[in-house]
Amino acid sequence: MTHGIQSDSVLDNLRLELRRGCLVVAVLAELRTEQYGYTLRKALTERGVEIDEGTLYPLLRRLETQGLLASEWREEDKRNKRFYRISREGKQVLRQLLVEWQTISASIELILQESGYGTLREVPASS
Amino acid sequence: MELLEKYLQAVKFWLPSAQQNDIIAELRDDIRSQAEERESALGRSLNENEWEALLKQRGRPLLVAEKYLPPRWLIGPILFPAYWFVLRLALLCYLLPWVGVWIGLVIVNPAYRAQHLGLALFGDILFLFSHAVFAMIVVTIVFAAIERGIEQGKDGNWLDKDWSPRKLPRVRDKRRIPRAKSGAEFIFGTIFGIWWLKILWTLTVFETGGIRVTLPSSWHKFFWPFLGLLILNLSLSAIDFARPYWTRERFGARAVQNLLSAIVFFFVLKDFAPVLAEVPAILPQDLTSLSGVITFGLTVAFAIACVVGLINAFVNTWRALRREDSPVRLNHRVAM
Numbered sequence: 001m002t003h004g005i006q007s008d009s010v011l012d013n014l015r016l017e018l019r020r021g022c023l024v025v026a027v028l029a030e031l032r033t034e035q036y037g038y039t040l041r042k043a044l045t046e047r048g049v050e051i052d053e054g055t056l057y058p059l060l061r062r063l064e065t066q067g068l069l070a071s072e073w074r075e076e077d078k079r080n081k082r083f084y085r086i087s088r089e090g091k092q093v094l095r096q097l098l099v100e101w102q103t104i105s106a107s108i109e110l111i112l113q114e115s116g117y118g119t120l121r122e123v124p125a126s127s
Numbered sequence: 128m129e130l131l132e133k134y135l136q137a138v139k140f141w142l143p144s145a146q147q148n149d150i151i152a153e154l155r156d157d158i159r160s161q162a163e164e165r166e167s168a169l170g171r172s173l174n175e176n177e178w179e180a181l182l183k184q185r186g187r188p189l190l191v192a193e194k195y196l197p198p199r200w201l202i203g204p205i206l207f208p209a210y211w212f213v214l215r216l217a218l219l220c221y222l223l224p225w226v227g228v229w230i231g232l233v234i235v236n237p238a239y240r241a242q243h244l245g246l247a248l249f250g251d252i253l254f255l256f257s258h259a260v261f262a263m264i265v266v267t268i269v270f271a272a273i274e275r276g277i278e279q280g281k282d283g284n285w286l287d288k289d290w291s292p293r294k295l296p297r298v299r300d301k302r303r304i305p306r307a308k309s310g311a312e313f314i315f316g317t318i319f320g321i322w323w324l325k326i327l328w329t330l331t332v333f334e335t336g337g338i339r340v341t342l343p344s345s346w347h348k349f350f351w352p353f354l355g356l357l358i359l360n361l362s363l364s365a366i367d368f369a370r371p372y373w374t375r376e377r378f379g380a381r382a383v384q385n386l387l388s389a390i391v392f393f394f395v396l397k398d399f400a401p402v403l404a405e406v407p408a409i410l411p412q413d414l415t416s417l418s419g420v421i422t423f424g425l426t427v428a429f430a431i432a433c434v435v436g437l438i439n440a441f442v443n444t445w446r447a448l449r450r451e452d453s454p455v456r457l458n459h460r461v462a463m
Contacts, residue, residue, distance in 0.1 A: 036156070037157050038161065057157070058195050080152065
């Protein structure tokens with residue numbers, strides 16, 4: 001039982017590590033159209049990328065500090081909201097990240113095939 | 128809504144002042160958007176319990192604010208292993224001898240024991256504890272200063288520069304006894320031994336310009352035990368020099384030598400008589416206190432020698448009895 005709990009927490013940590021880099025790609029890609037934080041989070045969740053607000057807002061600020069996002073405060077529905085969109089530099093970085101993504105994905109695919117797991121699509125969720 | 132403002136105020140407290148208003152405005156909007164969505168699903172306003180549940184779901188104010196703060200530490204992950212190593216070393220080399228001396232004095236010195244019972248004992252423990260805390264503070268401050276220096280230099284790769292596997296310490300053969308060590312032991316052991324035996328024979332510790340420090344005649348009886356110890360020590364050092372490899376027998380012989388030393392020092396402490404100081408033109412009470420200081424210094428020195436002898440005897444016995452390890456071990460000294 002303890003071993004099961006331990007391996008669950010190990011899996012959670014590994015999953016977090018794996019998702020961390022992916023979140024940046026997802027956020028940059030989603031912000032090709034201008035959105036504020038709440039709608040961005042909902043849009044990501046609807047597409048299967050769950051992210052809590054405690055992770056999303058600090059991430060948005062970090063990306064803005066790095067010059068990959070731009071933001072402005074604007075009134076909508078009688079409330080001030082901060083709208084984010086991807087910057088020109090952010091678009092370039094996103095393109096590079098997607099190339100990197102494809103390279104990693106192709107490498108993993110190759111490793112899986114050579115190890116007898118088949119392709120990424122064929123790996124059963126329970127294995 | 129009052130709960131929301133209380134929550135935002137608590138988060139704001141922990142945020143950097145330059146970003147406080149901006150972050151709080153965005154957080155307020157996000158929470159209100161979430162609340163409005165629930166309200167439209169329920170068809171009514173949220174009650175206080177529902178507000179409480181919503182805010183609890185967000186997490187403690189400190190934890191929420193912490194995610195906006197840059198990572199900060201007193202001693203970072205790069206320096207931490209070195210910090211931990213030095214801290215243990217400092218406590219071992221600084222605190223342990225104090226504890227050893229204190230235990231030695233309490234065991235073998237009845238006068239000291241009588242003066243250090245009850246509250247005085249608590250004072251002794253407090254003294255040792257304060258020494259441990261002092262050592263920890265000094266080591267921590269030094270490493271924190273190094274960490275700040277690294278951060279200000281903003282050169283994260285400083286550890287990667289200027290290193291080569293060639294510069295790492297040699298692989299140590301832990302069975303080998305360095306000849307420099309055994310040679311130094313022999314030379315300094317001879318010089319110190321002759322000086323000490325001369326004191327025990329003449330009973331004069333120091334004599335110049337009318338100032339004279341002597342040992343009481345009861346010390347005479349320790350001449351022969353110390354002579355025996357000296358011959359044994361020098362013989363073992365000479366053997367180590369000629370055949371510089373540890374063996375079980377060699378560890379065993381060292382353990383016996385350490386134990387005999389501890390026993391001799393124990394009996395010296397047990398029969399310890401105050402030294403006699405003679406200084407011209409000095410008040411009798413000053414002479415008594417001078418004699419007391421010298422006596423106390425010698426008592427502490429012999430207590431240390433006794434404790435160290437016992438520890439070494441234990442360690443060498445363990446080395447003689449344990450199963451053979453792998454012959455080589457990496458030197459931990461500067462493997463970083």
